[in-house]
Amino acid sequence: MLFESSDIAPRQLQSLAQADTLIHKELSAFNIQDRQLQETTIKVDSNFSRKIYHIGVPFQFSKTQLHAELNKIFYKYDVKTPARVSFPEKNMRIELVYHNTVIRTVSIQTDHDLVADRNNVSILIVFNEVPDDELLSQLESLGEPIPIVLTIDSPMQANELNKQLKSKYRHLIFWLQDENGNDLIKTNPKEAINKLRQLEDVMPSANMLLMNNRNSGKEPKLVARTNISFVNASNALMLHEDLGKASFREELDQLANDPSHSMALVTGNETTVSWLSNKIPELKKTGVDIIYPPKMHF
Secondary structure (H helix, E strand, O other), X not given: OOOOOOOOOOOOOOOHHHHHHXXXXXXXXXXXXXXXXXXXXXXXXXXXXXEEEEEEEOOOOOHHHHHHHHHHHHHOOOOEOOEEEEOOOOEEEEEEEEOOEXXXXXXXXEOOOOOOOOEEEEEEEEEOOOOOHHHHHHHHHOOOOOOEEEEEOOHHHHHHHXXXXXXXXXXXXXXXXXXXXXXXXXXXXXXXXXXXXXXXXXOOOOEEEEOOOOOOOHHHHHHOOOOOEEEEOOOOEEEOHHHOHHHHHHHHHHHHHOOOOOEEEEEOOHHHHHHHHHHHHHHHHOOEEEOOOOOEOO
């Protein structure tokens, strides 16, 4: 059972057509196509007929998430959304109850002929300094394998950061930079390879960020001289607070809409983490699965 609490007085539904509009809008947000939807109407009495939405979804589809989102929307209108799940199929029947009357029914059923169209994407958050515990807790609460990328200038710094954070946040990647904040592999390859070899001795299981220069192609050859794992973020979307909230969200939409984009590198702070936290549920509705970025050995 789902509960919502708020000090704000609920709005009132203007009409049953408004409820239909809200349902259709949410189904569209979950990328449910017209071919998956069938609407029927049953006559309750001489004055009222109730519409039933029959929705077919792939096996992997989260019926619980759709129920939660419908509950969140209709709670604002003082509409309750009790649901019943039938086993073993785990089909769900949601009733929309307004003023003690069932006004709409949403029946969600697994259709084994449908195949989920999911996009696997990775999101990495870069910090120049160690994020505070509150920010780490916020990231942990997302329940997604989102690594934080910490900039370092030496193997010993990486080792100390790993000791400091490994009990607080599991997903760590390091980015080797020079004193000016530039990628050391690009600016000083000789020094970079020496430090990477030292890192192999200190932290052989370390994961490093690679920003490949498309025009040179030298970076993969260079890092191939070590046994360290790398995450290649060369083609990642670069997102930061200066984009503004609207553009930040639009850029993230590319992860759902453009197959050529499967990774985003976010400059981390309180603002961007908040924007990201609010956007992730929307991305997941559209069929995005967040995965740990693939690791590479050269």
